[in-house]
Amino acid sequence: MADLKLESVTKVFTDDDGSDIVAVDDVSFDIDDGEFLVLVGPSGCGKSTTLRMVAGLETVTEGRISLGGTDLVGRDPQDRDIAMVFQSYALYPHMTVQENMSFGLEESTDMPDDEIERRVTETAEMMGIGDLLDRKPGELSGGQQQRVALGRAIVRDPAVFLMDEPLSNLDAKLRSQMRTELQRLQEDLGTTTIYVTHDQTEAMTMADKIAILDDGKLQQVGTPLECYHEPANLFVAGFIGEPSMNFFDVERVGEKLVHDEFEYPLSEETAAAVADTNDLVLGIRPEDIELKTEGSDPHDFDTVVDVVEPMGDENNVYLTFSDGGDAETFVANISGMQHVESGQPIVAHIPEAAIHIFDRATGKALRNRKLDEVEELHVQL
Amino acid sequence: MTDATTTQTEQTEQTLTDQLTIYRVALYAVLITLVGFFLAPIEAGLVTSFKTTAAVTETVSYMPPGPEGFTLQKWETAFDQLLRGLINSFVFAAPATVISALLGSMTAYGLTQIDWRGQIPLLALLIAGIFIPYQAVLVPLSRIWSVYIPLTDLLWFVWAILGISDDYGRLMALSISHIAYGIPICTLLFRSYYKSMDIEMIEAARLDGASVRKIYQRVVLPLSTPMFAVVLIYQFTQIWNDLLFALILLSSSSSPAAPVTLILSGLGVAQQGTDFALRMSGALLTALPTLIIYILFGEEFAEGVAS
Numbered sequence: 004m005a006d007l008k009l010e011s012v013t014k015v016f017t018d019d020d021g022s023d024i025v026a027v028d029d030v031s032f033d034i035d036d037g038e039f040l041v042l043v044g045p046s047g048c049g050k051s052t053t054l055r056m057v058a059g060l061e062t063v064t065e066g067r068i069s070l071g072g073t074d075l076v077g078r079d080p081q082d083r084d085i086a087m088v089f090q091s092y093a094l095y096p097h098m099t100v101q102e103n104m105s106f107g108l109e110e111s112t113d114m115p116d117d118e119i120e121r122r123v124t125e126t127a128e129m130m131g132i133g134d135l136l137d138r139k140p141g142e143l144s145g146g147q148q149q150r151v152a153l154g155r156a157i158v159r160d161p162a163v164f165l166m167d168e169p170l171s172n173l174d175a176k177l178r179s180q181m182r183t184e185l186q187r188l189q190e191d192l193g194t195t196t197i198y199v200t201h202d203q204t205e206a207m208t209m210a211d212k213i214a215i216l217d218d219g220k221l222q223q224v225g226t227p228l229e230c231y232h233e234p235a236n237l238f239v240a241g242f243i244g245e246p247s248m249n250f251f252d253v254e255r256v257g258e259k260l261v262h263d264e265f266e267y268p269l270s271e272e273t274a275a276a277v278a279d280t281n282d283l284v285l286g287i288r289p290e291d292i293e294l295k296t297e298g299s300d301p302h303d304f305d306t307v308v309d310v311v312e313p314m315g316d317e318n319n320v321y322l323t324f325s326d327g328g329d330a331e332t333f334v335a336n337i338s339g340m341q342h343v344e345s346g347q348p349i350v351a352h353i354p355e356a357a358i359h360i361f362d363r364a365t366g367k368a369l370r371n372r373k374l375d376e377v378e379e380l381h382v383q384l
Numbered sequence: 385m386t387d388a389t390t391t392q393t394e395q396t397e398q399t400l401t402d403q404l405t406i407y408r409v410a411l412y413a414v415l416i417t418l419v420g421f422f423l424a425p426i427e428a429g430l431v432t433s434f435k436t437t438a439a440v441t442e443t444v445s446y447m448p449p450g451p452e453g454f455t456l457q458k459w460e461t462a463f464d465q466l467l468r469g470l471i472n473s474f475v476f477a478a479p480a481t482v483i484s485a486l487l488g489s490m491t492a493y494g495l496t497q498i499d500w501r502g503q504i505p506l507l508a509l510l511i512a513g514i515f516i517p518y519q520a521v522l523v524p525l526s527r528i529w530s531v532y533i534p535l536t537d538l539l540w541f542v543w544a545i546l547g548i549s550d551d552y553g554r555l556m557a558l559s560i561s562h563i564a565y566g567i568p569i570c571t572l573l574f575r576s577y578y579k580s581m582d583i584e585m586i587e588a589a590r591l592d593g594a595s596v597r598k599i600y601q602r603v604v605l606p607l608s609t610p611m612f613a614v615v616l617i618y619q620f621t622q623i624w625n626d627l628l629f630a631l632i633l634l635s636s637s638s639s640p641a642a643p644v645t646l647i648l649s650g651l652g653v654a655q656q657g658t659d660f661a662l663r664m665s666g667a668l669l670t671a672l673p674t675l676i677i678y679i680l681f682g683e684e685f686a687e688g689v690a691s
Contacts, residue, residue: 060587081593093584097606106602111593159592 005071005162005195007034007057012066014052014219026052028219029066034212036071037193039186043206044216045242050199053216054165057197058087070162081111086156087165090172092148094140100127100151101136107159126158146177153185157192164189164196170205182209203243207231215239232374237366240286240359246319249292249333251285252363260285260360264324264331268301270355276370282363289336291357291372294320294343298350306351308343315339322351433458433665440660458659462666465651469644473624474673476559476643481619484563488570488615489608493600495571496578497586507575513568518628526632529557551634551641558633558643562623570615577611577688578604613684621674644670 014027027049034040042050055061057068059080068075075083086107094103104123108114114122127133130150140148149169156164170178170185186209189196200206206213207227215222215230215238223235227243234240240248253260253267258274260267260283267285269277277283295303304324309332312319316339323330335351343349360370428446435443439453449455491510495503529535536543536553543550581604589599627645637646648670652662678685 058587058591060590080587080590081595083591085591087588087591089584089588091582091584093582093588095585095589095603097603106589106594107592110589110595110598155588155592 006036007163007195007197008067008069009033009053009057010067010069012053012056012068013064014049014056014061015064025219027056027216030216030219030221031066032214032221032224034195034197036195039189039196039198039209039211040214041198041200041206041210041212042214042216043200043203043242044222046201048216049219050201050216051167054087054167054197054199057163058085058165059083084162085165086159086161086163087167088152088156088169090168092140092152092172094148094151094155096140099137099139100132100143100154103140103151104155104158107155111159122158126154130154130157145173146181149173149181153188157188160194162195164194166196166198168200169198171200171202185209203245207243213243215242217242233371234359234368236368237284237286237361240361240368244288246289246334246336248286248288248359250361251333253283253285255281255283265304267353267358273355273358273360273370277360278369280362280369283369284361284363286359286361287333287353287357288372289319289334291354292333292335293352293354294335294337294341295350295352298352300352302353302355304351304353306349308345308347308349311343311345313339318343322349429664429668432661433462433668435661437659437661455661458661458665459669462651462662462669466644466647466666466669468640469642469647470670470673472555472641473643473645476555476562477620477623480559480562480566480623481616484566484570484619485612485615487563487567488572489574489605489612490600491567491571492574492578493604495575497581497583497599497604498596510568510571513565514572518565522628522632525561525629529554529561529633533557549640551639554634554639555641555643558629561629561633562626566619566623570619573615573618574608574611577608581607610684610688612688613681614688617678617681617685620677624674 010031012027012030013025016024016026018024030049030053032040042053044050052061056063057075059075059078063076066076070083070085095106098106101120101123104126105119108119108122124133124136127136130153132147132150132154135143135147135151140151143151149172152169170181173181182205198205198209210227212224213227213230214224217238223230223239225233230239230243234243237250241250251262253262255261255277258269258271260269262285306322306324308320309323309330310321312321318337318339318341320335320337320343321332322335323332337343356373358370359368359372361368424446431448432440432445434454434456435449436453436455436457439449443449443453494500495507534553535557536550539553539556540550543552546552585603586599589603594602625645627649630643630646634642634646636642637650639646648666651666652659
């Protein structure tokens with residue numbers, strides 16, 4: 004069984020002047036056998052360091068990493084049964100594709116040459132690079148190099164794949180294509196995978212499970228939809244989703260959330276969830292805001308359209324509460340078939356079922372949106 | 385546009401072209417002078433080497449010899465007298481060059497791609513080694529090889545079996561001295577090259593299961609070709625041209641193991657006067673191997689210097 008376990012893993016780098024920098028702080032998560040975990044976070048959050056500790060390229064300051072029950076800490080990278088795909092691909096430039104892919108099998112196993120050749124050819128065919136085996140990396144395009152790098156990892160049939168932003172050097176079109184392909188490949192192979200990225204779209208689309216890191220600390224581990232709809236805190240809420248969730252600093256006065264520009268009445272149930280915390284942050288996803296021409300609901304607010312970003316299928320509409328020059332804007336995401344113009348007044352409906360409320364001091368989510376209305380599309384067979 | 389402005393533009397263009405031409409002419413004049421300045425001594429040496437002794441005194445040094453003053457005699461004599469030295473030089477310089485380059489490359493690999501304590505002091509030591517002048521070690525060097533490790537005596541059976549003079553023990557000492565002296569500079573050259581190598585590639589090799597030795601052998605070494613060209617050319621020229629160590633360790637040009645520089649220093653010098661033609665042909669003959677090495681590795685050399 005190739006279930007990978009990280010327990011209170013900590014990495015401290017000591018600077019030249021003797022000061023300590025905590026890169027990864029007490030991170031714990033489990034990955035089940037065959038699961039695809041995406042480790043996501045902004046640059047410098049410690050996600051690559053975590054991956055490198057699993058690979059054995061960095062030492063672990065504190066904590067335990069185990070694979071299928073056996074402790075990995077202290078083992079050399081070559082003894083961990085792990086393959087890694089690097090951002091730069093890290094192919095051996097003086098070797099052909101065939102030699103690049105055989106290298107790992109030659110060094111880590113005592114497989115006979117003809118068996119190695121058979122497996123390399125097989126993997127190359129699967130990756131669609133069968134006709135490139137005699138070329139050197141310098142003669143390949145970025146996408147082809149990427150496939151060789153993946154093939155080199157796959158051919159070794161390791162217990163765990165580690166991928167460090169493997170798609171970030173590809174252009175947008177190829178990236179989304181490789182994303183799908185990689186996902187399918189991982190499903191077919193069923194190999195436990197940790198995938199590092201700073202791109203939340205990659206995280207959302209590919210992962211079985213997402214682990215979100217910020218400043219070396221683990222913020223949340225969950226399925227993509229859990230992280231999206233039920234963020235554990237402000238950071239996760241802001242990081243996952245594009246465009247980001249709108250946040251308003253509010254104060255609770257009785258049954259209302261009071262902002263400089265508006266007041267938001269709360270139902271009893273929501274008010275109970277908030278309990279007696281007063282400094283709060285109100286969060287609402289752009290697609291949950293409805294735009295109307297008129298309304299009288301207590302959750303309707305008069306706004307002015309500041310900027311419209313048409314995307315074709317949808318529009319991102321930036322709104323302000325007052326027509327002031329430097330007023331704070333928030334974004335609503337509406338259908339591409341709805342047309343609004345900059346400068347026009349409009350009513351924004353912020354439904355209570357969709358709001359998130361966070362404690363401003365700790366960032367912790369006090370109330371997340373309700374998922375009662377999720378529509379199940381099941382075809383009866 | 386009016387006629388007047390057109391003419392004016394044309395005139396400006398004309399002046400510009402004129403200025404450019406003058407600039408070009410001046411530039412080429414300077415360049416040709418410089419080329420002449422550098423090539424004149426070599427040209428003088430080359431023409432002199434083909435002159436008879438009489439022609440050397442009668443003609444101007446940089447003029448080619450007339451039909452009656454031309455001879456290949458001096459080259460033949462120089463070749464006859466230097467052949468032994470050329471062979472000896474090659475016998476000690478070639479291994480010294482290759483071994484010092486290889487050791488330098490390995491040391492640099494250890495200092496860049498492998499993590500261990502004490503790298504900084506070792507690097508400091510190696511850099512200090514580059515700055516030790518030859519003169520400072522002459523006495524200890526000759527004592528080491530004559531008193532403490534006298535290879536001539538220690539390896540007597542080797543010389544006996546090969547049937548060669550035990551002076552070759554001194555030549556071996558010379559070779560080892562040059563290897564030791566070459567390691568610091570070779571290490572430094574390779575170190576800068578390895579520092580620019582993709583670290584992720586080395587890490588990929590580690591994850592692929594390759595040991596430290598295997599990574600060097602299969603990844604680092606094959607990628608070092610351009611730097612090897614630089615180091616081989618540099619080291620070979622240094623070692624081949626050395627006279628000081630040869631003088632100290634072999635002392636006499638009459639030794640059967642004398643390298644070519646040692647023999648060259650006495651070539652064409654006699655009480656009757658200096659045979660300039662012979663000295664010139666000898667000097668050119670001695671310089672030839674370094675030139676050949678440069679031509680052989682020229683392409684890789686350019687690549688290595690560029691990196």
